[in-house]
Amino acid sequence: MLKLYDTLRSGNAWKVRLLASLLGIPLERQTLSIDRGDLKQPEFLRIAPMGHVPVLQLPDGNHLAESLAILHYLAQGSDWWPQDTLAQAQVLSWMSFEQDRHMKPLAQLRLHLALHGHGNPDSEPFVGHAAAARAALQVLDSQLERQGARGWVATLAKPSIADVALYPYTRMAPMGGIGLQPYPAIRAWLERIESLPGYQSLFPGQPERNLSTAELA
The missing domain is CATH 3.40.30.10 (Glutaredoxin)
Structure with a gap:
């Protein structure tokens, strides 16, 4: 195993x-x-x-x-990694975006403002992180809007590992003070992911704890 x-x-x-x-x-x-x-x-x-x-x-x-x-x-060998070479490259492109522009500011906000519970969101570097996070979410929202109501981040017919890569820190954005109300395509996409068979929350079987900081067993 x-x-x-x-x-x-x-x-x-x-x-x-x-x-x-x-x-x-x-x-x-x-x-x-x-x-x-x-x-x-x-x-x-x-x-x-x-x-x-x-x-x-x-x-x-x-x-x-x-x-x-x-x-x-x-x-590998699953529908989550497309067979078409161009589609593979598009998946990698959005995974690169996730690491370079998306995850970093969202993770820093969540870590310091929610999990560590220190830092002033109205001071630097958190103001800068928030601006970068909102810019990245706008890019993602615009891409999902282009893909249509049934499309996914990098591919149309089926989700890919780009969707998996982008999901967690997008879902947890509110922990760092970044609300998702301005991003309707993202909110619809999150619901689609969470309705997939086999979806697992951060705390398995406890999706209500995705945004929790409480130390529970």
Whole structure:
């Protein structure tokens, strides 16, 4: 069985667990703690030289790091990775956008304003993060509007791993003070993803906790 090393609220690890659930791939999950220093321990760094999650342990004992690489690995041979070369390139284009322009500001806002609970949203760098986050969400909303009511981010007929990559930090944007009301195409897209068979929330079986910071068992 595949084994996933993650942390409780990692958006990047959520991408992997979401895709695996949508594909019906079972994962053994080992949840680590940043606060305990688990990600700095020698035993973790031996399998994860980059020092962060997610890390996927393969059946042959090899380890694969970085969420986008893991999504690509899991999607091979499935409808989540298109066969057409141009469509593949379009998927990679939107995954690059997610890492470069979308995830960074949204993750920083969520981390500091919600999870750590410190920082003034009306001061820098948070004002800049908020502006960048809204700009990225507008790009995504415009793309989804172009794709039509039944389209997906990079492909029309079926969702791809670009949708999975962009989903978690978009869904959690309100945690960092970025409301989704101005983005109707995004809100409709989130509903489509959440209606897919196999959808898994950040806290499995508890979708109401997607935006929660409460420490519950």
